[in-house]
Amino acid sequence: MRRAMLLAGILATLIPGPPPAQADTDVHYQGLRIPAPAGWEVHHLGPRSTECLRFDRHAVYLGSAGENQDCPAHAVGRTTAIHVEPLAAQTNALVTGLLARDGAGGGGRLPGLRVHDPAAHEILIAVPQAGAFITGSYGSDVRDLERVLNRITLEEPTPDGAAERHTGAARPRRWVRGDGFDTCRAPSLDAMKAWRKDFVAANVYIGGVSRACPDGRLSHDWIAAVRGMGWRLIPTYVGPQAPCGPHRVNFTPDSAVDDARASAEDAAERARLLGLRRLTPIYYDMEAYSRHDPECREAVLDFLDAWTRKLRRLGYVPGVYSSVASAIRDLAAAKGIKKPSAVWFAHWDKKSDPWKDRYMSRDWWPGHRRIKQYRGDHRETHGGYTLNIDNDALDGYVR
Structure with missing residues (x-):
């Protein structure tokens, strides 16, 4: 018995255990706090960015994509990923069109307009208080994306400490x-x-x-x-x-x-x-x-x-x-x-x-x-x- 216990102790020192769990990383964009799940990449985009915005990998993309993206010639598939960008005219138009087709929904914990587009495997959220527009992609199960989106919050509380209610009118970004x-x-x-x-x-x-x-x-x-x-x-x-x-x-x-x-x-x-x-x-x-x-x-x-x-x-x-x-x-x-x-x-x-x-x-x-x-x-x-x-x-x- 003692020999077996000694051998087990020696093996425990030689064979590493499972790696410690990684923590989520908070990233910030236009007053939004976005907990990026452990292991996800975070990409900062901009007008001169050549980073390819793609939804076949776990990532958080912040900012408007550049005009000359360096994308692969062929990429297939979707997984859970999100893109957060300014609430610009083209994204407003997209939301308006989808709302006309499907109707408005709540934004989860975020005050804003939310649309689920199952044909594209996307959830779109317009957050006027932050001047931000969120596109969330998912693969086979929308619940994976919802868990990520539901953790995004506005950083600043309103005077009474509660989230501001959406009035339907976009406010000037702060x-x-x-x-x-x-x-x-x-x-x-x-x-x-x-x-x-x-x-x-x-x-x-x-x-x-x-x-x-x-x-x-x-x-x-x-x-x-x-x-x-x-x-x-x-x-x-x-x-x-x-x-x-x-x-x-x-x-x-x-x-x-x-x-x-x-x-x-x-x-x-x-x-x-x-x-x-x-x-x-x-x-x-x-x-x-x-x-x-x-x-x-x-x-x-x-x-x-x-x-x-x-x-x-x-x-x-x-x-x-x-x-x-x-x-x-x-x-x-x-x-x-x-x-x-x-x-x-x-x-x-x-x-x-x-x-x-x-x-x-x-x-x-x-x-x-x-x-x-x-x-x-x-x-x-x-x-x-x-x-x-x-x-x-x-x-x-x-x-």
Whole structure:
């Protein structure tokens, strides 16, 4: 018996057991959280992408497929796979046609329109709240696909914590891609109209004890007017700064949490008075500080954790603006805190792609949740109006 047990023990060390189970991987796209099953590939598509979008392999495809896909000459078969892309005109038309034929269905856990096309072995879901369109493919059993689709969720809760109800009308997507600028005070409406030809978004400083410029022209009517011109806005709050920063009004390690909560309450109230409804992103402006002071760094993380939690409870989307070399990097590396939904990072290298910054991993705030301030204080003239601005490149949350 002892020899048999000894032999079994030796064999157990020589013969490996079954490999440990792999965990699903969360991927993010336009405010959707998509749990990719273990073993699935994740492909990021785009206008210049040559990746072949194919449904004969398990994969998650994110973005619109490129015009020149490098596909095999011959491929047959279908399995469980999904493609998530912007809710564009052509996909809207496809959904409309299928709805006319088959009627509307619910979107499972997602608020939106859902169509099952058994002839094509596909389920199509339009999610207007995220500006996203999902195509799901399946092989012999639709239930395999349904298990994957039913785990996709919207990342941001509504103010009461429940999923938004679909009203049947598509809402403007909450992110934008393009050129933006920020300046200390709200420009004139004439300047905003002239500059609209060259920019899609502009920052507005809505309050805070460290804000340098007063409200000036900024008002409920000003917001309504520029939104009517097609502007998307980046609301920003400039409250107390890091204990080790060079600014006059600072929080302390002991006051960080209370000061952050008070800042979030004031920011939400000011946003409301300006007509910026709930689910509007508000970015906290945390200016650069010394990362080599561990007590200061921890105080900043405590502050931004409390800001994020409180602002989210108040129904607004928490964001943070800071230098890529200070708060942005510290937030990315932090464990055990609530991180902002979106970031606006400063790196004045004059390179306008927010996804190719050498200090920003692509895993940090993926899925249209980035704004890059890539050029600092200078003057530009557009349409005969000159402003002193910073330049921004957007693929991120705005109002």
